[in-house]
Amino acid sequence: MLSLSKEWYQVLLSQGFCIGIGTGLVLIPGVAVLSTYFSTKLALANGVAAAGSGLGGILYPIIFHRLFDQIGFAWTCRAIGLVILVTIAIPITVFQLRVKPSCKRKLLDLMAFREPAYTFFVLGGTLEFISLNIPFYYIQYFAISEGITTNGLGFYLLSILTTGSVLGRILPNIFANLIGPFNIIFPCTVISGAMMFALVNLSSLAGVVIVAFLYGFFTEAFVSLPPTCFVKLSPDRALIGTRMGMGYAVMTIGNLVGTPAAGAILQNRGFNAVWIFGGGVSIAGGIAMMITSLGRPSYHAESITLTGQQSGMETVPIVTPVMDKKINDPEAPALTSQHLESSISIEKQDAAETARDWSRDVIKKDTNSKLKNPLAGLTREELYCDVEEFAREKDLEHIVEQLKRGALVAQDPKIFEELDELSEGEKELLRREKTHRWNQPFMMYFMTILCAGSAIVQGMDQTAVNGAQEYYFEEFNLTNPWMQGLVNGAPYLCSAVIGCWTTAPLNRWFGRRGCIFISCFISFASSFWMAAAHTWWNLLLGRFLLGFAVGAKSTTTPVYGAECAPANIRGALVMMWQMWTAFGIMLGYIASVAFMKVTHPTIPGFNWRLMLGSTAIPPFFVCIQVYMCPESPRWYMIRDRYQDAYNALCKLRPSEFQAARDLYYIHSALKVEEKLRQGKHLWREMFTVPRNRRAAQSSFFVMFMQQFCGVNAIMYYSSSMFRDAGFDLQTALVVSLGCGITNWIFALPAVYTIDTFGRRNLLLTTFPLMCLFLLFTGFSFYIPDQAPRTACVATGIYLYMIVYSPGEGPVPFTYSAEAFPLYIRDIGMSFATATTWGFNFIVSLTWLPLRDAFSVQGAFGWYAAWNFFGWVFCYFCLPETKALSLEELDQVFSVPTRKHINHYRGMMPWYVKKYILRRDVPPQKQLYDYE
Structure with a gap:
């Protein structure tokens, strides 16, 4: 037609x-x-x-x-x-x-x-x-x-x-x-x-x-x-x-x-x-x-099934859906109305599950360290007496029956199917914790949006300077590379020296939410200060003020998310800090590209002022949202506000029964920590108690390597790197935007892998790849022809961002937020974030002088060498924290570092046989296990 x-x-x-x-x-x-x-x-x-x-x-x-x-x-x-x-x-x-x-x-x-x-x-x-x-x-x-x-x-x-x-x-x-x-x-x-x-x-x-x-x-x-x-x-x-x-x-x-x-x-x-x-x-x-x-x-299955008619095929059962108004399941993976499974496929799944259970049992038969449940060893009568005393002391007698049932589950979560005290509905809720781990109430996701917004503020603050620096250096005639690095790195200097250490008093006086509000308000105000700066030292002061927000926000938000989230998705929710920081990083690049050619007849440097001023938008919305979310239940409990803690948990858990279980279990763990806290000097405890020292050592390592893996040299100076490779300024900013997009989109798989593949395994996989791609990028600068040189440099940096995003991107803040016991968690996170921002300042300050002294190739090789060191340290010395509740990590960090080194040194032949020679080898005994 x-x-x-x-x-x-x-x-x-x-x-x-x-x-x-x-x-x-x-x-x-x-x-x-x-x-x-x-x-x-x-x-x-x-x-x-x-x-x-x-x-x-x-x-x-x-x-x-x-x-x-x-x-x-x-x-x-x-x-x-x-x-x-x-x-x-x-x-x-x-x-x-x-x-x-x-x-x-x-x-x-x-x-x-x-x-x-x-x-x-x-x-x-x-x-x-x-x-x-x-x-x-x-x-x-x-x-x-x-x-x-x-x-x-x-x-x-x-x-x-x-x-x-x-x-x-x-x-x-x-x-x-x-x-x-x-x-x-x-x-x-x-x-x-x-x-x-x-x-x-x-x-x-x-x-x-x-x-x-x-x-x-x-x-x-x-x-x-x-x-x-x-x-x-x-x-x-x-x-x-x-x-x-x-x-x-x-x-x-x-x-x-x-x-x-x-x-x-x-x-x-x-x-x-x-x-x-x-x-x-x-x-x-x-x-x-x-x-x-x-x-x-969530649409999930009833016990009734209907029979679908087929032509030339055997009948396939169809699951009848039921609307569950209580449960909000964004991505339910189990058998639902969306899943049409034949009986053959179900049998295969059962066989696979049986094989996994058998392998897990073999591994668990011989372990060196057992993680103790604080309720283990109590008889049922002792457990009930403790629950009743707890309910009387905390004015929670109206939920004492729920607390008792929750205590039975908390004492041994593996046997809940055998507990006659639980109703079938409560057992179904516990089953869904395993099969539908994303089956969480709306408030849990609303709290996650708050943490994501706070992370977006962080990311945008970091990279809005990437494009702006190309213009304000010229306007203020700032040519000394050390002074350029000082202006760019001022927020991280303030954060490491002052900002992170204000976290403990701010959390103590205003709570987790109050600390987030104050830090975002400072970000909001400093954005206008920087946009209005008329001299380089005025801009320096505005960026230094921003450091107060960077430190407090980055310290508190991951802890707040960790304390609100259940253990089975805690890692995924906390790692969203880095994923949404990456989104904010992308927005910072977008602002650079969007405003780079905007001019004003009477305002000099109007483009870079808009780039920096645009960072005021995300913190404005975070300040509005923060008090709509519940406060951290653990923060309430430390202040002896148990009814408030229970109310918060009811909003953050699918049912009141699960809220009561978690309330009592956290209380039991806090009693143990309270005994440890009494009469202790917290700073001295962090470095003299072996368990705390190892947590600090591990957190220091992951935070240090987040900076010395070289990522923020790229984040802050990618436009300069691409110009060195041969791009013009406009193209360099657009290609830098691709870095931000790559960083964000490839952080998404970590939502799944951080709690399944594990923190340690992610680092062991990505460190050698980052080393390789940094070397590739550095050597690409030796290519004489501009077209292949620019293509190889861009390819190397993009590949580097792809492997950084699911590894050293989300792991450090997730790891540090869960490593420290509660009684020193505030100062522990302050120490960890001060580490990352301190070395962040060093990276931003030294990249330009390092490039001038070592050449671009040598500067990339310098950070490639640090990635190799990171892999060695991670393999021998870094404990795994995957899938353990915040109160059950003590024994993980009680294993001596020497024992870690000896164990994994002995494991090396096993890894070679299994993963390199591809031989069928029996399961190797593990260093620690959860009891």
């Missing part, structure tokens, strides 16, 4: 309506049918399927471009139509539903819009569709009309963009199977918006190519993941297609609106306004999807 069109309305009818209807009829069934074949790998299956359209996006424009001049428009359309016909005939031939509905399906399910999660997801999707195709339609025209490239090369920008989209439809979906599609789709949509902001004032071809590829990569998560999200938002499998069709019908209205709106904006305001419009709408859509992730209800 398109090939025969002569008038505009014929093109509208054929291209607009007929192809639109056909695409919808192909797309929706094509992705909906996958949900009947896949469960745990559904996201990846959808990604692979969606990658096919990405390949078409690469090939069809090139085919059209090549054939148009040779055979004309009409025959080019017919040739492409023939290719499409042959291609689509194959799936039509083999297309078959695995589970057929037993009754007629609904055309509409309007009740879906009464579910906030579904409504917010559709809203977010509509906003995303508004912005989705703007770069696809306008990036070629932008590059050509702005004189960035020629018509010939400009045409291939679309192919470059779609090449990124092919990878973007597969790789994010792999992670979606690990941490859930909602936890992938919203950051990718936010990054897509950031990529459009990066196009503002962009004038280099290299920058446009990089942004086009990255936009194609990240935006395609929204193309491939919504079908999986609709599956998870559907309580009934019979309604998956209905809900998916309804959702797409509403969301694609955004497609109808977005491109014409962008065209109108372009005509009146120019390309910068188009990119700002698209980026803002995309980020708004990402925020709506984040709300969906936090507010999505």
